[in-house]
Amino acid sequence: MTSPLPPNPIDRTHLPAGQFDWVLALVKGYTAALEALSDQERQLYTQIWNHLARYGSPATVRQFPNIHKHIFVVEQMIASLSDRNLLWFDNDLHGILQCAPFSVLLTPHQIKVFGWERVYATSFIDIPQTLLVYGPNVWLDIQTTCPRSGELLSFRMQMRDDTTLQLDTPKGAEDWRIWLPLPSTPAPNTYTEFCGLRSKINAFNSLSDLETHRQYQIGATGAIYTLEEAIYLGGCLLRSSFQMLKAE
Numbered sequence: 001m002t003s004p005l006p007p008n009p010i011d012r013t014h015l016p017a018g019q020f021d022w023v024l025a026l027v028k029g030y031t032a033a034l035e036a037l038s039d040q041e042r043q044l045y046t047q048i049w050n051h052l053a054r055y056g057s058p059a060t061v062r063q064f065p066n067i068h069k070h071i072f073v074v075e076q077m078i079a080s081l082s083d084r085n086l087l088w089f090d091n092d093l094h095g096i097l098q099c100a101p102f103s104v105l106l107t108p109h110q111i112k113v114f115g116w117e118r119v120y121a122t123s124f125i126d127i128p129q130t131l132l133v134y135g136p137n138v139w140l141d142i143q144t145t146c147p148r149s150g151e152l153l154s155f156r157m158q159m160r161d162d163t164t165l166q167l168d169t170p171k172g173a174e175d176w177r178i179w180l181p182l183p184s185t186p187a188p189n190t191y192t193e194f195c196g197l198r199s200k201i202n203a204f205n206s207l208s209d210l211e212t213h214r215q216y217q218i219g220a221t222g223a224i225y226t227l228e229e230a231i232y233l234g235g236c237l238l239r240s241s242f243q244m245l246k247a248e
Contacts, residue, residue: 005166005235007164008239010027014232015232016224022223023233025190025191030241031244040068048096052102056104058090058093060095061075085191086099087099100198101126102120103119103120103121106120110143110144111141111143113138113139116134123197123199124203125178125198125201125234125237127140127157131158132245136159137161138159140157141154146204147204148205153173163235174226176205176226176227177209178201178224179203179213180197181220182197182221182223183221184221
């Protein structure tokens with residue numbers, strides 16, 4: 001089954017009940033973080049995306065000599081991007097381990113494009129943003145694992161020229177549920193909050209599997225998304241990054 005998802009503006013009918021304000025705040029916060037980038041930071045940021053997508057290995061300061069002739073300037077830019085939650089630089093390993101949507105760490109979410117090595121996505125919600133690197137009209141093979149049943153959940157996705165998303169899903173995918181944990185008390189900065197949630201966002205084979213999993217998570221609060229609702233949220237982030245970074 002293929003299912004097109006609509007473009008902007010954000011449509012509350014494509015999100016779970018009560019999630020529109022949170023998603024709107026998330027997209028605004030992410031867009032603001034990207035808009036604040038200088039030209040050099042934007043160039044570095046997009047090159048880091050491409051490096052993690054191509055090699056799936058940590059990116060180091062010395063791998064981007066074309067950005068600036070003084071390496072300490074690149075170090076300062078990476079530190080600034082890290083402070084703004086746009087990437088994760090590990091001080092002990094001296095490398096960039098995550099630059100959402102890509103991660104060099106093992107996660108349940110894997111993506112594969114013909115001609116590219118399989119790489120990890122930071123979260124299920126971030127997966128659509130990988131298409132900014134791979135380009136339009138290219139099918140992305142996605143695989144994740146239900147943490148309750150251990151079953152592999154696989155589907156395909158591509159971005160059209162107008163940045164709308166198209167899904168190719170197997171029978172039964174309408175029963176999948178994505179768990180987005182949210183604190184009982186909202187954080188002042190929704191984008192910062194989302195960055196702290198990424199590792200806890202999981203896809204489940206069914207609502208029953210999700211509910212069983214939650215029984216072991218004492219006091220867990222959050223929102224339950226269908227597959228299409230989760231991809232729609234990821235598509236909103238994709239459109240923000242596309243508008244801010246497409247010049248590169």
